[in-house]
Amino acid sequence: MGVLFMHFAVRWFAANADVLAILVTLGVAILLVCCLGCTKCGSRDKDDIFKHHEV
Numbered sequence: 001m002g003v004l005f006m007h008f009a010v011r012w013f014a015a016n017a018d019v020l021a022i023l024v025t026l027g028v029a030i031l032l033v034c035c036l037g038c039t040k041c042g043s044r045d046k047d048d049i050f051k052h053h054e055v
Contacts, residue, residue: 013020
């Protein structure tokens with residue numbers, strides 16, 4: 001049963017490789033946009049962790 005499932009999974013990934021590549025690329029792009037947008041938010045100034053006091 002495990003060998004049959006692995007064979008089916010490999011064939012499915014081979015047939016849908018383009019769709020999977022597009023989905024992964026879009027997911028990474030959305031993640032990067034969200035992370036970059038969060039670094040510019042004003043709430044970081046309110047957190048004690050992100051405050052840097054110059055000596």
